[in-house]
Amino acid sequence: MPGIVPRGRRGPEVAGTGEDDSVWAEGQVRTITDLARLAGVSAGTVSRALAGNTLVNARTRERIQQLARSHGFQLNQMASNLRRQKTGVVGVAIPLGHDRRQQISDGFFMTLLGHLADELTQRGYDLMLRRVLPERDEDWLSRFSGSGMVDGLIVIGQSDQFERIEAAAAEYLPMVVWGNHQEGQRHCVVGTDNRLGGRLAAERLIAAGATRLAFFGDAEPMEFAARFAGACDVAARAGVSILACPTSLSVEPMTREIAHHLHSNAGGFDGIFAATDTIAVACLKALRDAGRAVPGHVRLVGFDDLPIASQTSPPLTTIRQDIAAGARALVDLLMRRLGGENTESLVMPPRLIARGTA
Amino acid sequence: MPGIVPRGRRGPEVAGTGEDDSVWAEGQVRTITDLARLAGVSAGTVSRALAGNTLVNARTRERIQQLARSHGFQLNQMASNLRRQKTGVVGVAIPLGHDRRQQISDGFFMTLLGHLADELTQRGYDLMLRRVLPERDEDWLSRFSGSGMVDGLIVIGQSDQFERIEAAAAEYLPMVVWGNHQEGQRHCVVGTDNRLGGRLAAERLIAAGATRLAFFGDAEPMEFAARFAGACDVAARAGVSILACPTSLSVEPMTREIAHHLHSNAGGFDGIFAATDTIAVACLKALRDAGRAVPGHVRLVGFDDLPIASQTSPPLTTIRQDIAAGARALVDLLMRRLGGENTESLVMPPRLIARGTA
DNA sequence: CGCAAAATTTCAAACGTTTGCATTTTTGGG
DNA sequence: CCCAAAAATGCAAACGTTTGAAATTTTGCG
Incomplete structure (x- = not known):
């Protein structure tokens, strides 16, 4: 099998014939012990040298590091991790x-x-x-x-x-x-602070003239639930309605659901708070397709401020999380x-x- | 330090006082050996039992697995990996x-x-x-x-x-x-096949009426270079020009560069092949801002067919990679x-x- | 030079599994 | 019941590093 170089575990080690490596590991310097043999020191010293430990003589250290480099030696992390009880x-x-x-x-x-x-x-x-x-x-x-x-x-x-x-x-x-x-x-x-974010969104929608709000998103996950709750706080205080429109995050169901909501609640809201920019973008598209002007007929606020948010037209008003x-x-x-x-x-x-x- | 439970390495093991665990590892069964002691078998048997090896008696196997579950035992992957010389x-x-x-x-x-x-x-x-x-x-x-x-x-x-x-x-x-x-x-x-993709894009642009093409993207990476080359193939064959407009992938430079290209080559092209959907979306936005109709004045084709591609308006014509x-x-x-x-x-x-x- | 202190190196025991081989226990046919 | 074969378990040596502690070498000062 040419071209295949397994990281070959070597076979049963027969008493070594001097400094010559066994036939199994053709000259490869695989373990710290190989390197030690080559350098004429003990494995412990090599380990310390590679770690830059000042316990080993500066000259020796440099020599060993050089040797390691020139032989393309790679420390086996697995073993190191096991011994040190940490993995990085x-x-x-x-x-x-x-x-x-x-x-x-x-x-x-x-x-x-x-x-x-x-x-x-x-x-x-x-x-x-x-x-x-x-x-x-x-x-x-x-x-x-x-x-x-x-x-x-x-x-x-x-x-x-x-x-x-x-x-x-x-x-x-x-x-x-x-x-x-x-x-x-x-x-x-x-x-x-998702709840606060929800408040900001609702406030903005209302300030922009919305009188009947809708929340697009799945209110099940806590983060979204909090956003929704925030919007509800403000809606209640301002005396405007807010309609929950369950919307998933996967692309196809999302577009389907949004279309459905827009259709069946045609006049039910004039301000949308989308749980996510991804949802907001889809809403924007659907609204445009349905011939409803944004922000003329319907106001829209997203959440996250993803890169796309600034790329739509009109660009998305949104609640920014500093990711x-x-x-x-x-x-x-x-x-x-x-x-x-x-x-x-x-x-x-x-x-x-x-x-x-x- | 209440609440902090280090995975405690245990101290020097004094001769065990029977089945009682040493004070260090308060009852925790951490290693396969702990479990073995508990089950009254050897470590090897536990190892095999956990692996579902049929070498061990079905009853014993089940008992050990049960014991492991009830003590929340977790195999140390690091050690396992080291021994088996593979990591998963x-x-x-x-x-x-x-x-x-x-x-x-x-x-x-x-x-x-x-x-x-x-x-x-x-x-x-x-x-x-x-x-x-x-x-x-x-x-x-x-x-x-x-x-x-x-x-x-x-x-x-x-x-x-x-x-x-x-x-x-x-x-x-x-x-x-x-x-x-x-x-x-x-x-x-x-x-x-990026080159072929580039061809498809250019062909489409030309079929849609474009007579002077532009490529938006960084032609340095091989994949993009191939896309560009493909477009060039077609342009040459059709006798239309193609202009390279270097554009990076990071958001801010990208928008800046696109605006620049659109401005300084105002009449230079009427068909854009964007190296990436991300770039295409930005182009779409910039064109709209500049008051140039898509696809009326300028035709646009992207690459990748990311989820956003279907969310723009008009939705993006693009070359799909099946990710x-x-x-x-x-x-x-x-x-x-x-x-x-x-x-x-x-x-x-x-x-x-x-x-x-x- | 001699000798203690400092510097450097070696030794060997971990880290927690897996697995070939040896050993013990069980099974079943005579 | 005996004894070979089969089944189940135990033993101990790896896997490749790191790191105290012991052993060795070097240094420096009188």
């Missing part, structure tokens, strides 16, 4: 409770993930991504945290797993969650927790970005 | 050659990543994500593959690292790359390579999705 890997779990598909390719998640990758890389950590289906695997959380494969965990979105996350938080310190904050909760969460800052905070808090600290949650303020749709 | 993890590397930022949050990458996560999960593999900056770290590829942390590698995008990838492919089998295919290349690649199929193929080929097979590259046909902009 942070797990990122995305629980897919309701909306199985799409959630991960939703602009928001992806943007957050990108920023997380940046932040973690910068601090020398790798990122292990795992999508979990809680209904298939009850034990997803302790499974991930207890696997020994990750030093800590970032959970993106609470989905419908609030309770399980709470339980895990009691005995697993290095975990930080992106999501909604609830009075007195145990787990450390980073997120936007980059969120990612930074998640990683920062996790690092502190890895250091044994018991950190508080961080709730960031949302900000209204007034553009063309309301 | 596939590395996904995203080299960021040119366009450092945004690339990862670009809709295309993210969608691909989402599908990869799905496919890998389904086959019982985890996904380790690593963004690499080749200019900072010459050795990124062998570093990743040789770390012992991953069983195989998927590289997303060749960036400007074609040569390095070629070199790695010579000695590292389990690697598959998303990108462009070049005659006689060594590494196994999955991707779309889900791509992800499936990447994983499939990688699995075959993990099995020792030496697989061929896969070049998928692009497809024109005719919508409203050309």
Whole structure:
């Protein structure tokens, strides 16, 4: 099988014939021991030398590092991890409770993930991504945290797993969650004040002249529920109605549902608060197709301020979450927790970005 | 420090006082040995039992599994991996050659990543994500593959690292790359026939009445270069001009550059081929802002067929890459390579999705 | 030079599994 | 009941590093 070079485990080691390597590992310097033999020192010294430990003589250290480089030596992380009881890997779990598909390719998640990758890389950590289906695997959380494969965990979105996350938080310190904050909760969460965001959105719609509101989105996940609740606060105070229009996040159902809502509640609302920019964009399209002017007939406010938000026409008025800052905070808090600290949650303020749709 | 429960390594083990656990690990059953003691069998038997090995008596097996469950026992993957010389993890590397930022949050990458996560999960593999900056770290590829942390590698995008990838492919089998295919290349690649895609785009623009074309995008990365080349093929054959308008993928520079191109080449073209849907959407917006009708004055074709493509108005005519199929193929080929097979590259046909902009 | 202190290196025991082989127990046919 | 074969279990050596502690070498000062 030419071209195939297995990382060959070597066979039973017969008493070595001097400095010559066994036939199995043709000259390859695979282990720290190989390197030690080559350098004429012990494995321990090589280990320390590669780690830059000043315990070993500067000259020796340099020589060994040089040798390692020239032989393309790679430290076996697995072994190193086992011995040191840490991995340099942070797990990122995305629980897919309701909306199985799409959630991960939703602009928001992806943007957050990108920023997380940046932040973690910068601090020398790798990122292990795992999508979990809680209904298939009850034990997803302790499974991930207890696997020994990750030093800590970032959970993106609470989905419908609030309770399980709470339980895990009691005995697993290095975990930080992106999501909604609830009075007195145990787990450390980073997120936007969704309720306040909902208020801002509703206020804006009303200020723009809306008198009958509609909320487009799935009010099941906590974050969305809070947004909805915020809007309800304001609607109640202002004495305007608000209609819940369940809308999923996957593309096809979403367009179908939006069309349905627009059709069956034709005159039912003149202001839409979309749970997500993704939904808002779809609404904009549907409204245009239905010949309803935005913001003339219907006002529209989104949530997130994803890149697309500024690319529609008219550009989307929306509630901004600072995703980059969120990612930074998640990683920062996790690092502190890895250091044994018991950190508080961080709730960031949302900000209204007034553009063309309301 | 209440609430903090380290995975406590236990102290020096004094001769055990019977079945009672040492004070250090308060009742926790952490290792397979703990479990073995509890079950009154040897560690080996426990290991086999947990693995479902039929060598151990069915009754014993069930009993041990039950015990493991009830004590929330988690196998230490690190140790298991070390011993078995495999990890169950596939590395996904995203080299960021040119366009450092945004690339990862670009809709295309993210969608691909989402599908990869799905496919890998389904086959019982985890996904380790690593963004690499080749200019900072010459050795990124062998570093990743040789770390012992991953069983195989998927590289997303060749960036400007074609040569390095070629070199790695010579000695590292389990690697598959998303990108462009070049005659006689060594590494196994999955991707779309970008050149053909470019042709389809240009043909469509011309069929829609365009007489002077423009290409918006960075022609540096191979994939984009091929798209451009394809468009050039057709333009030359049809005797129409084609203007290269360098455009980056990051949001702010992108909008700036597009505005600039539209302004300084006001009458220079009446058909735009955008290297990416993301760019196309921005173009659409800019054209509208400039008061130029699409497809009346200017025809527009994108590339990728991202979800947004159908959400603009008019909806985007674009060249579709089947991202889900791509992800499936990447994983499939990688699995075959993990099995020792030496697989061929896969070049998928692009497809024109005719919508409203050309 | 001699000798203690400092600097450097080696030794060997972990880290928690897996697995070939040896050993013990069970089974079943005579 | 006996004894070989089959089934089940135990033993111990890996996997490749890291790291106290012990052992060795070098240094520096009188």
